[in-house]
Structures are given as structure tokens and as C-alpha cells.
Amino acid sequence: xxxxxxxxxxxxxxxxxxxxxxxxxxxxxxxxxxxxxxxxxxxxxxxxxxxxxxxxxxxxxxxxxxxxxxxxxxxxxxxxxxxxxxxxxxxxxxxxxxxxxxxxxxxxxxxxxxxxxxxxxxxxxxxxxxxxxxxxxxxxxxxxxxxxxxxxxxxxxxxxxxxxxxxxxxxxxxxxxxxxxxxxxxxxxxxxxxxxxxxxxxxxxxxxxxxxxxxxxxxxxxxxxxxxxxxxxxxxxxxxxxxxxxxxxxxxxxxxxxxxxxxxxxxxxxxxxxxxxxxxxxxxxxxxxxxxxxxxxxxxxxxxxxxxxxxxxxxxxxxxxxxxxxxxxxxxxxxxxxxxxxxxxxxxxxxxxxxxxxxxxxxxxxxxxxxxxxxxxxxxxxxxxxxxxxxxxxxxxxxxxxxxxxxxxxxxx
Numbered sequence: 001x002x003x004x005x006x007x008x009x010x011x012x013x014x015x016x017x018x019x020x021x022x023x024x025x026x027x028x029x030x031x032x033x034x035x036x037x038x039x040x041x042x043x044x045x046x047x048x049x050x051x052x053x054x055x056x057x058x059x060x061x062x063x064x065x066x067x068x069x070x071x072x073x074x075x076x077x078x079x080x081x082x083x084x085x086x087x088x089x090x091x092x093x094x095x096x097x098x099x100x101x102x103x104x105x106x107x108x109x110x111x112x113x114x115x116x117x118x119x120x121x122x123x124x125x126x127x128x129x130x131x132x133x134x135x136x137x138x139x140x141x142x143x144x145x146x147x148x149x150x151x152x153x154x155x156x157x158x159x160x161x162x163x164x165x166x167x168x169x170x171x172x173x174x175x176x177x178x179x180x181x182x183x184x185x186x187x188x189x190x191x192x193x194x195x196x197x198x199x200x201x202x203x204x205x206x207x208x209x210x211x212x213x214x215x216x217x218x219x220x221x222x223x224x225x226x227x228x229x230x231x232x233x234x235x236x237x238x239x240x241x242x243x244x245x246x247x248x249x250x251x252x253x254x255x256x257x258x259x260x261x262x263x264x265x266x267x268x269x270x271x272x273x274x275x276x277x278x279x280x281x282x283x284x285x286x287x288x289x290x291x292x293x294x295x296x297x298x299x300x301x302x303x304x305x306x307x308x309x310x311x312x313x314x315x316x317x318x319x320x321x322x323x324x325x326x327x328x329x330x331x332x333x334x335x336x337x338x339x340x341x342x343x344x345x346x347x348x349x350x351x352x353x354x355x356x357x358x359x360x361x362x363x364x365x366x367x368x369x370x371x372x373x374x375x376x377x378x379x380x381x382x383x384x385x386x387x388x389x390x391x392x393x394x395x396x397x398x399x400x401x402x403x404x405x406x407x408x409x410x411x412x413x
Contacts, residue, residue: 001362002396004397005368005411006371007089007241007368008371008373010033018375023375035377036048040384041085049093050092050093052073053071055131059278064274074093075092075107075110079115082115089119089405090115090118090119091188092122093124094123095126096150097131098126099135101160102177105157106179108185109181109185111185113183116404118404119185120185121186121187126146127146152170156173156175160178188204192209197224197227201228201238207224208242209240210242214359220240221240224240241366242370243344243369243370244372246345247348248353256347259345263337267336271336272332272333272336273285279318280322289331292331293331353390354393355394357369357391362396
């Protein structure tokens, strides 16, 4: 029977983790990372997956007070966790747009060696000019060329890991290098655009997708299978782990009530105001988040593309979008709760969610899930102590690690 693979995506930015819960764990403190990784290892998870923000976000030219600050570099953090764990994979999100291939390849190889083959690289791109400024680049790369550079970057890294000398000079990569260390981290890819899917089909071992609903997951897997064939690969060479949130309760009604509470705690009043300020381009701090939408007209111009907090399709047409929002008659907070992009949420008892996940993996819609926790330690403890045993009972989840490397856990060739 197919086996379900599980990871946890510990986000670097965003409102997913709730800070207001009574037992909230400080999610910039090393003790939180250690405890979380060790709990996941007890739950036989494949990987602990770190997101990363390379610069504190801004709102209308000022630092966004709601952002996360104080996180160490992901590779450094995971190297520390390698010393206090034995089996769980350690995946670092690292950017191909502004990093340098030889430098990043060597740091990732070092993590793989130090962890005895447990390292992974989540390959991401960005067109954020405000991130690029930290690397003295700004918005130097056009949006549509991000995946061209990512492909060239990954090809360069793979050659360096294989011990080859790389001498490449073009408008995307300019490097002459040969590493003094060899390794082969597992490659994750998290883009869902056509360019992202092609990069995954050509190079990725694991895809972290946003297609979690069953029908969308099936369509995504079918599309990716076709793309894999173009590069001489088959479906078994890749694992699909869409992002998901989980809310467990003793009854379905209890789980739904908890899910409603979580959503409202994630989209606080200040977060709702900040979200709308992107569209209005004005200070809206004087408005009541539980009152009607602002009665003033937005500033001229579309959303600033350099912020990168919204997908491309949401950066244009803001006046039409605002007009449609006003017709709905919702409060600011109700509207933002409704329109804010978010991961699919599985809500129910451990038994009902285990049944649903067993169907997903048996029908090969997915190979597992990358969990985005909302409460720490609560979400992780619930999944490990209550959901994992139900999955094991159904025969779709391991009862012990059978290997030592991340590639072993994922059953990759």
C-alpha cells in the first residue's frame, strides 16, 4: 500500500502561527525549533521544513510591525538541529534569484554532510526589489526570467555537488568554480506557475504545491506527470506534498468551532487593516477593522510589485476589486478573512482526517502533506499523538524509520 509522507513547514513570515494562544511558544527561539523537530521525529515525519524571509517586510515605506524578526539563517539553524536529531530531514528554503550558486551549493552540501544525508533545499525565486536591495541588486531580474535563472542555478549546483568544475558565463550565471565538498541534498520546489512546474519536472525530488483540494490535487499530479515525461522521468521519481493546515477535535463540530477561532486569530484587526492598505495605498489605521470598508478612494496606481506579498494576478485591477468588495457589505476584517489566500484546511476528528488522507495517497492524488501549523506546540502535538496513530492503523503511515537519510524516508531512487 502507498505510504503517506509528512513534513512540517515552519513559515518564516505571515500570519499562520498564532501568537495570542495561552501556551504560545516563541517561534524565534531555538528551544521552540529543537522541541518541534524532536516531536516531529517522534512522529516519524520525513522532514522539518524552514521557510525564510530575507528582509523585514514594509508597509507603505515603513517597517511592518506585524512581521517576524529575529530568525537565524535557515541553513545555520538546521545545522544546529542536526546535532539534536537523528533521522528527520532538514530542509532549507533558499533563493535562486539573489544568492550565488557556488556559495549556496557549498553551504547546502555542508548541511548534508553534517546531518549524514538529511539535508534538503527548497528552491524558490523572487522578483521582490526590496529583497534584492539586501544583495545590492534591487529588482534586477524581470519576473518572467526568474525560472530561467533558477534552472541555470540548479544545474550549476548539481554539477558542483558531483565534483565537477563549472565554467559558465552568461547573462544569468557567471561563475568559475569547483567545490571541495560533494553531496546530494534532496531538491524541493515550491512554485506553481508553468515555469515552476517545469523546473520541478526537470530537477525536483519533491514538490510543495498549493493544490490540496482532491480534484485540484489529481489535476496537478496529472499535469506534472506529463511534464516529467518530457524530461525522461516518471511519476515515481517525484513526491508531491501540498501544503495543508490541520484542525483536530473530539467531534466534527468541536473541530469546526476551533477552526473558526483559529482563522479569526490569524486575521487580527491590525493584519486586516494592513492588508487593505496595500490596495488603498493610504494610512487606514483610523478605521475600525470591525466596521465598514474605508469610504475614501484609493491612491492612483496599482499595487507595488516590489513588495511581493501578493501574487501577480492580484497586483492589478485594484479599483474593480475594491468596487466589488464594497458591494458585499462586509466589515474590513470579515472581508479580509474571506479573500486572504490560505492553505487548505483539513477539519475533523483524527479518524475522519485519516480516512480522507488514506484516500488521497491510495489514489495517488498526493504522496503526503507539508503541514503548516497554526499553534505551537498544540498543532504538532495533536498530529503526532492523535492523527499519526490513526494513519498507522490504516496502514498508510510508517511505524518506524527504515533508513537514515531524507532520500530514504521519501523512498526516492
